[in-house]
Amino acid sequence: MITPRKAQRGQAVIETVVVIAVFGVFLLGLFQMILFYRAKSLVDYAALQAARSGAVHGAQLSAMKTGLARGLMPLYTHSPSNAAATEAYAEALLAANNPLTARIEVISPTRAAFADWKERQYDGVDAIPNDSLPYRSSAPGGRSGLTVQDANVLKIRVVYGYKMIVPVVDKIVIAAVRLSGGLSAQERLMLESGRLPIVAQAIVRMQSPIRDSGALP
Secondary structure, three states: OOOHHHHHHHHHHHHHHHHHHHHHHHHHHHHHHHHHHHHHHHHHHHHHHHHHHHHOOOOOHHHHHHHHHHHHHHHHOOOOOHHHHHHHHHHHHHHHOOOOOEEEEEEEOOHHHHHHHOEEOOOOOEEEOOOOHHHOOOOOOOOOOOOOOHHHEEEEEEEEEEEOOOOOHHHHHHHHHHHHOOOOHHHHHHHHOOEEEEEEEEEEEOOOOEOOOOOOO
């Protein structure tokens, strides 16, 4: 026969196990939130570095990936040594060129803006001019609706697949994001590989003519 005192002891054990489990998940979630906040801050910074690199290299995608890699380096190193920094840059560059890890999308200017404002440069290549912008016409282009000044503003969108490392919480978060919908095919692939898509945008003014419209939307 089970006495009331023994029953209470058994109930206390069950309650303790439940509290420890819930509190443990809470602590894991808090730890993952701290890591995610750090990653989001670094991705925001990396997106700005990508845009800056694009601004001085004619909005070339390769240059923007290099800038993105420089900004992502702190995610791949935990040592201040030169060797660790070199290795971190190599890993970050691989990530920047891996479609399952990162993507850079130019939002503006567009190919329509390129068609509106392209001019023949000194070397015979057409480009959106970057010189004497304050003295150029401020009338909008017929195809894009952008002025030549607006066509010299580079706006990009970066998606980085952040690798979730905290057990239990990673599956909960990924499942919740998957159910939220509104994801691109690439972002869904990131989720399937255990990566949480982090989106960042950056806007900078061009410091060089845009010569290649291939990277423009």
